[in-house]
Amino acid sequence: MGFWRSRKDRRLKKEKEDPAFFKGIQYILSNDQDHAIEEFTKSVKVNSDTIETYVALGNLYRSKGDIDRAIRIRQSIMLRPNVDEPIRLRALYDLGLDYRKGGFLNRALKTFLEVAHKDPGNLENLQEIERIYEELRDWEKAYNIRQRIAKWMREDQGHILAHHLVEAGKVYQEQGDYHRAKSAYNKALSAHKACVDAYLHLGDLYFGREEYKKAFAIWKKIFDVAPEFLFLCYNRLERACSRMENLKPIGDFLKECVDKRPDAFGHMALARYFHAEKDGAAALAETEKALDLNPSLWEARRFKGRLLLDEGRSEEALAEYERLLDLLTLPFLSFQCERCGFEPKELLWQCPQCRYWDSIRPVDNRRKQTVAIQSGAPDPVAVNGDPHP
Structure with missing residues (x-):
């Protein structure tokens, strides 16, 4: 709508000469795409030189999934001899969006890169390029594009840069390139000292090389920078207990x-930990504390039953396992995006719906259950599996 927003006199004149165009706008505002296309098509027949009409038609065809028509409209705009450069660039950007909507990622990327060459400060365009690189798992290029975005926005983008570096480090780690992976993780922590994923995987890197003390020292730092994510360390520390002497x-x-x-x-x-140290009484006491804090934690019920069996308390263990069966339909651990409300079944550092980084947080299932009971809503779906990515 920016094409006609700043052209008041021309708009008023056009409204008298071409009522179909403004009817089309009204249909867009009421989300009636079919009638909007019908009116814009009438408008084109009245005046085929109107760029605004073609832009609107192209956008409508793309939203309806008619990518071929949308592409042809963009190309026709760019081929016009007297089109202003800003309009031509916008048509080129729209063409990239058409390619992307149609699933032609390579064509879309090539088109967005062409726009970036001609208009390096176009943030919308840079974000589209970054998104494609993320989907292609080309994390180094995604990192470079985010640096350019940060430069133009003049804002601290350290947490996003850190995630790109961590993802690149994971690729190096999978390839067995220890030194480049380690460098990427450390660089990520320099970019954003609270990047939990960097601490986790740098620790994993040390652990895989049997440098257990270094791994433990790295995982400990999460307690200082993001204690709400400490639960991600606990299973790692349990593995360390089976390897470390002290x-x-x-x-x-x-x-x-x-x-x-x-x-x-x-x-x-x-x-x-106490169980590994052969202190069954202390292990049982800590398990009871865990159940006091979260009675629906079925893993604690299962472990308590195991401890009771070790002590020969079979009847108590049986009773605990009966309680465990009642808990298997309750949520184990849930997550939700703070920005768009999306609820993934596991912790993700980037929301797949709104594309924001670090927006997904653990959810207090006890609070959700209380709200559900008060509202009469059904219980949330159980989340099974290991909560530690």
């Missing part, structure tokens, strides 16, 4: 975690 540093750290920020997952990690 478990006392892990035990001390877990005790500090539950003292300063008590949560069910922390108490369960501490319970497993």
Whole structure:
């Protein structure tokens, strides 16, 4: 609508000469695409020189999935000899959107790159290029484009740059390139010191090379920068317990975690630590604390039953397993995007719906269940599996 927004005199004149065009606009505003196309087609027959009408028609055809017609309209606009350069560039950008909607990613990327060469400050265009590179898993190029976006926006984009670097590091790690992976993770932490994913995978890198003390030291840092994501460390620390000779540093750290920020997952990690240290009574006590904080945590019920069996308390263990069966339909751990409300079944660092990074957070299932009961809504769908990406 920007084409006619700044042309008041011409717009008023056009309204008298071409009522079909403005009827088309009214249909767009009422979300009636079919009638809008019908009116714009009438408008084109009255005056085939009107760029605004062709732009509107192209957008409508794209939204309806008629990509071939949309592409032909963009190409016809760009071939006109007397079209202003800003209009030509916009048509080129729209052509890229058409290609993208049609699934022609390579054509779309080539078109957006051409726009970027002619109009380097077009943020919309740069964001489309970045998105395609992300989908193609070309993280280095996505990182470079985000740097350009940050330059033009003059805003701190460190958390997004960090995620691009971490994703690149994961690719290097899969390829067995230890040094480049390590460099990418460290660079990510330099870009954004609170990048949880960088700490997790840098620790994993050390762990895979049997450098357990370094891995433990890296994972510990999450407690300082993002304690709400500590649950991602606990299963890693449990694996470290099976490899490290001196478990006392892990035990001390877990005790500090539950003292300063008590949560069910922390108490369960501490319970497993005590179990590894052959202290069944302490393990059982920590499991009870976990269940006090989250009675629906079925993993805690299962572990408690195991501890009771180890102590020969078979009847109590049986009762605990019966409770466990009742809990298997309750949510284990849920996540939700703070921006668009999307609820993935696992923790993702980028929302697949709104494309924002770091917008997905853990959800308090106990609160959700209370709200559901009060509102009469059905229980949320259970989320099964390992909550630790």
